[in-house]
Amino acid sequence: MANAFLNRSRAASERLARDIGIQIDRLRDRRLCLGVTGLSRSGKTTFIASLVHQLLQHKKSSLPGFSPVMSGRLLDVRMHPLEDPHLPPFPYRDAWQQLSGQPPAWPEPTRDSSGCLLELRLGRKPGGLNPFARDHFSLWLEIRDYPGEWLLDLPLRETGFRDWSLECGHRFAQSPRAALAPDLLQALAQIDPFAEADTARLAQLQRAFRDFLAAAKAQGLSQIQPGRFLLPGRDDDAELMQFVPLPGLADHDAAALDAASERSWYTLCRKRYERYVRELVEPFYRHFFSRIDRQLVLVDVVSALNGGPAMIDDMREALTRITDSFHYGRQHRLMQLFRPRIDRVLYAATKIDQVISDDHEAVRAFLASLVSDAYRHAEYEGIQPACEATSAVRCSREVEDHGDRALSGFDTEGRPVGYVHPRFPSRLPDSEHWQRLMDWEIPPLRPPAGLSARNDDAIPHIRLDTVLNLLLGDKCV
Amino acid sequence: MTEEPDDTERSSRRFAPEPAPSTAQAEPERRARRFVPTEEAQLAAVPEAVTASEPLPGVNEYGSLQLERLPVKGLGTLGAGLLVLVMVIAVAELVRLFDAALSLHWSAAAALGVLIGGVGVLALRSLLSFLRARRSLGRLQRLRLRAEQQTGRHTAGRSGGMLAELQAFYADKPQAPILAGALDKLPDYSDDCETLLHLDRHFVERLDREAMHRVSRYSAQTGLAVAFSPWAALDMLIALWRSVQMIDDIAQTYGVVPSWPTRMRLLRKVLAQLTFVGASEVAIDQLSDDLGTAALAGTLSARAGQGLGAGILSARIGLAAMRVLRPLPFPAGREPGIRSLIAPLLEKLKSRLARRRG
Ligand SMILES: Nc1nc2c(ncn2[C@@H]2O[C@H](COP(=O)(O)OP(=O)(O)OP(=O)(O)O)[C@@H](O)[C@H]2O)c(=O)[nH]1
Ligand SMILES: [Mg+2]
Numbered sequence: 001m002a003n004a005f006l007n008r009s010r011a012a013s014e015r016l017a018r019d020i021g022i023q024i025d026r027l028r029d030r031r032l033c034l035g036v037t038g039l040s041r042s043g044k045t046t047f048i049a050s051l052v053h054q055l056l057q058h059k060k061s062s063l064p065g066f067s068p069v070m071s072g073r074l075l076d077v078r079m080h081p082l083e084d085p086h087l088p089p090f091p092y093r094d095a096w097q098q099l100s101g102q103p104p105a106w107p108e109p110t111r112d113s114s115g116c117l118l119e120l121r122l123g124r125k126p127g128g129l130n131p132f133a134r135d136h137f138s139l140w141l142e143i144r145d146y147p148g149e150w151l152l153d154l155p156l157r158e159t160g161f162r163d164w165s166l167e168c169g170h171r172f173a174q175s176p177r178a179a180l181a182p183d184l185l186q187a188l189a190q191i192d193p194f195a196e197a198d199t200a201r202l203a204q205l206q207r208a209f210r211d212f213l214a215a216a217k218a219q220g221l222s223q224i225q226p227g228r229f230l231l232p233g234r235d236d237d238a239e240l241m242q243f244v245p246l247p248g249l250a251d252h253d254a255a256a257l258d259a260a261s262e263r264s265w266y267t268l269c270r271k272r273y274e275r276y277v278r279e280l281v282e283p284f285y286r287h288f289f290s291r292i293d294r295q296l297v298l299v300d301v302v303s304a305l306n307g308g309p310a311m312i313d314d315m316r317e318a319l320t321r322i323t324d325s326f327h328y329g330r331q332h333r334l335m336q337l338f339r340p341r342i343d344r345v346l347y348a349a350t351k352i353d354q355v356i357s358d359d360h361e362a363v364r365a366f367l368a369s370l371v372s373d374a375y376r377h378a379e380y381e382g383i384q385p386a387c388e389a390t391s392a393v394r395c396s397r398e399v400e401d402h403g404d405r406a407l408s409g410f411d412t413e414g415r416p417v418g419y420v421h422p423r424f425p426s427r428l429p430d431s432e433h434w435q436r437l438m439d440w441e442i443p444p445l446r447p448p449a450g451l452s453a454r455n456d457d458a459i460p461h462i463r464l465d466t467v468l469n470l471l472l473g474d475k476c477v
Numbered sequence: 478m479t480e481e482p483d484d485t486e487r488s489s490r491r492f493a494p495e496p497a498p499s500t501a502q503a504e505p506e507r508r509a510r511r512f513v514p515t516e517e518a519q520l521a522a523v524p525e526a527v528t529a530s531e532p533l534p535g536v537n538e539y540g541s542l543q544l545e546r547l548p549v550k551g552l553g554t555l556g557a558g559l560l561v562l563v564m565v566i567a568v569a570e571l572v573r574l575f576d577a578a579l580s581l582h583w584s585a586a587a588a589l590g591v592l593i594g595g596v597g598v599l600a601l602r603s604l605l606s607f608l609r610a611r612r613s614l615g616r617l618q619r620l621r622l623r624a625e626q627q628t629g630r631h632t633a634g635r636s637g638g639m640l641a642e643l644q645a646f647y648a649d650k651p652q653a654p655i656l657a658g659a660l661d662k663l664p665d666y667s668d669d670c671e672t673l674l675h676l677d678r679h680f681v682e683r684l685d686r687e688a689m690h691r692v693s694r695y696s697a698q699t700g701l702a703v704a705f706s707p708w709a710a711l712d713m714l715i716a717l718w719r720s721v722q723m724i725d726d727i728a729q730t731y732g733v734v735p736s737w738p739t740r741m742r743l744l745r746k747v748l749a750q751l752t753f754v755g756a757s758e759v760a761i762d763q764l765s766d767d768l769g770t771a772a773l774a775g776t777l778s779a780r781a782g783q784g785l786g787a788g789i790l791s792a793r794i795g796l797a798a799m800r801v802l803r804p805l806p807f808p809a810g811r812e813p814g815i816r817s818l819i820a821p822l823l824e825k826l827k828s829r830l831a832r833r834r835g
Contacts, residue, residue: 001724061526062525062526062528063528064528064529065528065529069793125643155601158626248501280710324626332553353524372809373628373809376625376628376806377622377625379753380621380625380801380806381749382746382749382750384752384753394525394527395524396524397524399514401512401514404507404508406512406514408514416513416514417511417513417514418511418512418513418514419509419510419511419512420507420508420509420510420512421507421509422506422507422509423506436506436509439509442511443511448522448523448524448719449522449523450522450523451523457523458526460523460524460525460526460527461526461527462526462527463527463528463529464526465528465529466528466529469529
């Protein structure tokens, strides 16, 4: 009994000491939290794996644009698990083994959250004033990975059930979604919110709604809410997900709805929705995003352009709404402990190795215009977001074909493939150009063969060093 | 400053407008296709990394060559430390003084106590009023944040709260009737984005017009003063000080009550925004277009050039202040450009010059 108490208090005091240590490191500007933000399939896991790899392998990888490498002060990099005991470590080994396997493969789609802590050991510039200072110091970098589906839930934190239902109604009435499941949408709209709820019917509707979300995702749409319907976490309570939006609420005003009986459709769905937000979305936000200092937003511009105007609009809206959850601005480090704000934002177009280098600049410019609504908020706080066109793993090489620049690589079956794609626009194109882009299907590429884990080969990348420098360069001095 | 009204009669006529210059460079379209690459193209195993220092063929890009700023560490902490030190010394000194007074006579000590208490109360009062004075700007910025979260969203029913907040902010201010007029004209059904657009059209744009007017006036004054003053350097300083007044003026247009603390905060925000406004828009060669032959013929003196520079800077500061102070964000693409401010400035400079000469 007494022993248990002693053990518990020892554990508590250890935790406290560790937390204080973390805060002191943050205060000394030696610990950063990097928020990797990206919709589902935007390439987060691959990007993080490659980033970790480039750093661990910094002797062999080419990072000339990253200032500590440039000045030869990056001494050593190590990967540790995060202090949070409930968060599994980021599956870096698995990802690297898959990328360097025979045949090489992409990492599996992420099914649960994970995280890692990178320690960058940096040499100090000689000539400091303090004669007792050590000649190196460590910079700690927190990185977390999660299924992209969950990110779409962040806007729900600020939306009540009624507003969310109205938004859904609005969205479902429009073109790509309206055609997906007309029967279901009809059925949802016809539910009388005041009638007594029928749980069997609700379960049936929820299943149909989930199928509808899956279909929308397969079409390439971005706004899939609630995201956990498609991908519940490891220990999520299934009952929290037994609700559906009620687009029919538009006909009733808020006061009347609040007076609805306990057992009505409205109250039942609203209660579950609120629990979903409180017990799943809020903790996710708190652990993953509330403390980030630097933000990296990954956007798969190439596939969205390939998908057509509806996909682009949907993605633009999704990205804009997600940024509402973040706070930008510059402030004193002391304030950063209590109310963290993001002071650097980088938007990166991923998978740029699928695009001929002549068009990289166009894709970058297109990304900038795509997210201009999203970063208006940051700009107002005086933060200038940067945009880059990058690739975590370069899978293609540039060749010539009949006088045109072309790309060659291997498709997912390992057959060699070469292609010339239509020109990518730097602004929203006209309809004829859209048609050309939509008619063209990007051949999915396989990671390059010949990477060997035994030989510590470095993954080829496109401009990851610029990304690293923009995100971390100033903290390495 | 008198504004000469433009009363020359327009002759009505029709004409065929010149075709707009095509913005996109007409690049030849590629023929999209797939092919099986030749042996030689597939041969080498792993492609190379593309890094910041070796741009891809066809991309002219050394933009990433930049060095990180070396921070001067501990300056803020030093300042805070000094402040604490001074406070400690002051308190110790006061205690000593109090002891000395007490040893003299109890009434002296009491008088000193009253004095200290009085000063303390005064300090508290000014601190409170300082905090209160900042509230106006703070409210405007909260408003702005809410508006930002609604732009581009086709949601319904969220703008109600924002409208109420907007009304509360402008209550008892001269802007209230304009706002009321705009709200009266609000169509009975509109989603949030449309509501914002309507407000923008019928309310904020009017304030914009007034603000632009003020910016234009201030920048013209500054430009002329610097151009025609015997001590241009001194006038530059004065011009900067005038900019602070301009910011105050713009703040009033948008309904922010002027006060010393808001002014400090605004100044910081405006300086941060300055980088986003019009810097790229005013390239020298564009200017020389506007200047026309005057610049080429060298008739515009170096002094006038300085005046122009000061005027442009002042206009940019004004636009930055508008960005900061606008209760709703500028709708995409409708932000006023700096060129619309430069043209009248140039006109004035030129006519003044001509008058001097003539
Ligand atoms: N060509 C190319 N394809 C890439 C690259 N990175 C990712 N991909 C492709 O994008 C797919 C998704 O990448 P992931 O890293 O799993 O994406 P994610 O954001 O982690 O996805 P979720 O975990 O489902 O949210 C991969 O399976 C690859 O097919 C890249 O650098 N180049
Ligand atoms: Mg993933």
